[in-house]
Amino acid sequence: MTPETHWIVGPGALGRLIALRLAGRVPVRLVGRRRLPGHQTLITPEGDTLARSLDMARVEALPAETPAVVHLTTKAHGAEAAHAALATRLPEGVPLVLWQNGFACQPRLTERHHGPVLCATTTEGAHVQADDRVTHAGHGHTYLGALDGRHRELAGALARTLTAAGLPAETVDDIRVRLWRKLAVNAAINPLVARYTIRNGQLRDRPFRPMVERLITEVAAILSAEDVAPPDGNGLEGWRQLVWQVVEATASNRASMLQDVLAGRLTEHEAILAPLLAAASRHRLPAPCLAGHLDELRLRAAALAEPPA
Ligand code: KPL
Secondary structure, three states: OOOOOEEEEOOOHHHHHHHHHHOOOOOEEEEEOOOOOOEEEEEOOOOOEEEEEOEEEEHHHOOOOOOOEEEEOOOHHHHHHHHHHHHOOOOOOOOEEEOOOOOOHHHHHHHHOOOOEEEEEEOOEEEEEEOOEEEEEEOOOEEEEOOOOOOHHHHHHHHHHHHHOOOOEEEOOOHHHHHHHHHHHHHHHHHHHHHHOOOHHHHHOOOHHHHHHHHHHHHHHHHHHOOOOOOOOOHHHHHHHHHHHHHHHOOOOOOHHHHHHHOOOOOOHHHHHHHHHHHHHHOOOOOHHHHHHHHHHHHHHHHHHOOOO
16 A cells, blocks of 8 residues: 555646656556556656656556545546546545646536545646657646635645656646636637647738637637636736737647647547637627637537447
């Protein structure tokens, strides 16, 4: 029994980045649906190689240990199913950290989980190179907090552990606002780059720039009605600055939604666009561009789910 073990459920790029960084500090177990090589390598943003042996477990064959923390690092659409598969195995009180994009599973799992729930939003960039290799593409920052404003000590301790492991983190009292801000950026960038198969920087050019502007206008009106302020509190202009700063900083990147499309995977459209459209309908605000993207991505998801003829 290793009561201080951090379980990392969802061994994609972010999950393995967290596991490999934390493994130098605390016991770590990677939990997933399929078996991955136990020896994993991280290529750091500086080009160094960090190799570690990690304990692995499949969800169906979890060891008899009580984890200190469960980090859920699946894609947003996999989070609730992954939690359901684990929940009956966890004693009450085990803290859960939700690392998902969007604002869909976070309120639901905060209600459902029998223990403290923290949400994390991060700008760490990572991508999978192979089953045993992940690239930490760029250093970022992580914010941690509970939607119900509780568990500050737990969040503080976790932020210190992550920071000491090389993933700078801090606790915040407004994690809901921060999750919505990231969602806003994702909503203005991701559907367009996925639809037109372009890198983020191409959004600066015609014909894409006005399309981004229309999305920002819709998102800004919805978030203002939801009382979610942009970072500098400056209304529509604040949202424009935020989105264009991110486009600039990630100009040569392929956004996560484009990577999902190119790999034939489901995208995170429900977690990113559906909460915005639900808010738009609550406040009776028009959102034709967001709705068009959601419809299109839903059609794609339905086609992916169909068995090949
Ligand atoms: O988070 C992102 C993603 O790729 O999903 C960015 C780079 C901000 C684009 O929305």
